[in-house]
Amino acid sequence: MKRDEITAALIEELGKIAPESDAGRLDPDADLREELDIDSMDFLNLVTALSDRLSIEIPEIDYPSLATLAHATDYLAQRCGG
Amino acid sequence: MPSLGADMEAGTLVEWLKRPGDRVKRGDVVAVVETQKGAIEVDIFEDGVIERWLVEPGTTVPVGTPLALIGGSPVTPKTAEPLLAAAPEPAAPAVAPPPIVPKPVGRPRRASPAARRLAAERGIALDTLIGSGPGSAVVYADVERATTAVSPRPPVPKRLDFAEMRRAIAAAMARSKREIPHYYLSTTVNLTRSLTWLETTNANRPPAGRLLLAALLLKAVGHALVDAPEFNGFFTGDGFQPGAGIHIGTAIAIRGGGLVAPAIHDADKLSLDELMAQLRDLVARARSGALRSSELSDPTITVTNLGGRGVETVFGVIYPPQVALVGFGMPVERPWAIGGEIAARRVLMATLAADHRASDGHRGALFLADIDRHLQSPEKL
Numbered sequence: 001m002k003r004d005e006i007t008a009a010l011i012e013e014l015g016k017i018a019p020e021s022d023a024g025r026l027d028p029d030a031d032l033r034e035e036l037d038i039d040s041m042d043f044l045n046l047v048t049a050l051s052d053r054l055s056i057e058i059p060e061i062d063y064p065s066l067a068t069l070a071h072a073t074d075y076l077a078q079r080c081g082g
Numbered sequence: 083m084p085s086l087g088a089d090m091e092a093g094t095l096v097e098w099l100k101r102p103g104d105r106v107k108r109g110d111v112v113a114v115v116e117t118q119k120g121a122i123e124v125d126i127f128e129d130g131v132i133e134r135w136l137v138e139p140g141t142t143v144p145v146g147t148p149l150a151l152i153g154g155s156p157v158t159p160k161t162a163e164p165l166l167a168a169a170p171e172p173a174a175p176a177v178a179p180p181p182i183v184p185k186p187v188g189r190p191r192r193a194s195p196a197a198r199r200l201a202a203e204r205g206i207a208l209d210t211l212i213g214s215g216p217g218s219a220v221v222y223a224d225v226e227r228a229t230t231a232v233s234p235r236p237p238v239p240k241r242l243d244f245a246e247m248r249r250a251i252a253a254a255m256a257r258s259k260r261e262i263p264h265y266y267l268s269t270t271v272n273l274t275r276s277l278t279w280l281e282t283t284n285a286n287r288p289p290a291g292r293l294l295l296a297a298l299l300l301k302a303v304g305h306a307l308v309d310a311p312e313f314n315g316f317f318t319g320d321g322f323q324p325g326a327g328i329h330i331g332t333a334i335a336i337r338g339g340g341l342v343a344p345a346i347h348d349a350d351k352l353s354l355d356e357l358m359a360q361l362r363d364l365v366a367r368a369r370s371g372a373l374r375s376s377e378l379s380d381p382t383i384t385v386t387n388l389g390g391r392g393v394e395t396v397f398g399v400i401y402p403p404q405v406a407l408v409g410f411g412m413p414v415e416r417p418w419a420i421g422g423e424i425a426a427r428r429v430l431m432a433t434l435a436a437d438h439r440a441s442d443g444h445r446g447a448l449f450l451a452d453i454d455r456h457l458q459s460p461e462k463l
Contacts, residue, residue, distance in 0.1 A: 018337065019337075020337060020338060037337065039335070039390040039391075040294050040295070040296065040390050041294065041296075041361070041362065041365045044289060044292060044294060044362075045362075045366075047289045048289040048290050051288065051289050052290075057288075058289060059285060060281065060284045060285060060292065061281075061285070
């Protein structure tokens with residue numbers, strides 16, 4: 001899967017969790033939890049959705065790698081073998 | 083019209099989901115009402131057969147107004163599993179009186195409250211949609227799909243009336259501070275065992291099976307309440323009435339502002355996995371505006387967990403007519419003295435706001451200490 005496809009998938013899943021925000025205009029280096037007011041349940045739902053959608057494992061210990069849009073894209077791309 | 087909180091005075095019947103003649107079981111969702119907390123599904127509290135409606139859709143009635151007449155059950159006594167959805171059965175002509183239906187309608191289209199709301203907003207008839215939910219129910223995404231074709235960028239749907247919710251919170255909290263003599267206690271809980279256990283447990287699980295700390299905290303409160311009944315119940319004109327079960331109202335922040343605190347029923351009896359599944363479901367439904375009436379009317383205590391938002395201590399305001407609120411802050415790493423040595427430990431501040439009419443500080447201290455004790459043995463929660 002290409003990097004821009006991963007970004008698109010990530011933005012789409014973020015949009016489902018924070019529907020009132022414009023996930024497409026996020027600062028790639030901003031903290032996602034703060035920027036989108038995501039709590040631990042939202043974050044768990046995001047991880048669940050991404051691991052299902054991309055068919056990858058996202059262990060809890062890797063959560064810090066998902067802190068920003070840019071880092072999360074890097075991490076997911078690497079997990080997808082890209 | 084059920085009371086869904088001390089502050090609620092009236093509600094509007096939006097729709098009936100069953101018809102006269104239908105057999106209903108305790109726990110079945112029979113109607114949707116519009117309240118300050120959004121559209122709420124009314125689940126019925128007894129078994130029987132719906133004889134007739136007493137209130138038409140679109141009507142606003144005061145709390146306490148009978149909505150429907152339920153006849154005695156010709157079938158099963160109270161052995162029915164409350165959460166098992168009743169399969170639609172044909173009306174029994176021998177039992178049901180002639181149906182008094184305003185107009186000859188078909189069986190109401192099954193749809194989630196959020197879907198109904200969106201469909202109404204966008205002027206779409208539910209009958210024209212294909213449902214992808216359970217039992218072909220129309221869900222939010224179905225309505226959204228039907229409208230995106232027309233408008234490529236639909237406005238953000240308004241599912242909850244934030245102004246109304248603000249008013250409801252204001253009324254309840256003002257009453258609390260006016261009537262309830264609060265006392266406050268706090269204790270620092272060493273969370274190392276709980277967090278280590280949680281990390282080990284979650285490491286072997288896929289995301290869908292993982293637990294959140296919130297589930298452990300709720301369970302610890304549930305356990306501790308078994309031996310502290312004076313914190314679990316209601317204070318009314320007749321004094322303190324202990325709750326019939328331990329139904330923990332769980333404060334859930336609503337995106338955009340406001341909060342609701344629906345009940346996790348019998349939290350002391352659920353396994354951690356069951357409790358986590360219920361919490362997941364409850365948070366999702368609270369945020370989409372699809373709670374059930376019993377979830378809003380039943381809580382016997384409230385737990386608020388503001389740890390995710392970076393605060394260390396919560397000083398709670400009791401939700402009347404409840405008599406206690408337990409607050410949890412953020413787990414933080416702090417110096418901790420053990421046997422004369424200082425070590426870094428992850429700790430969390432647990433607080434209790436309690437009604438002095440129903441309990442005293444001594445009992446409150448024992449209750450908080452018991453919550454702490456349960457969190458030291460997470461494997462037994």
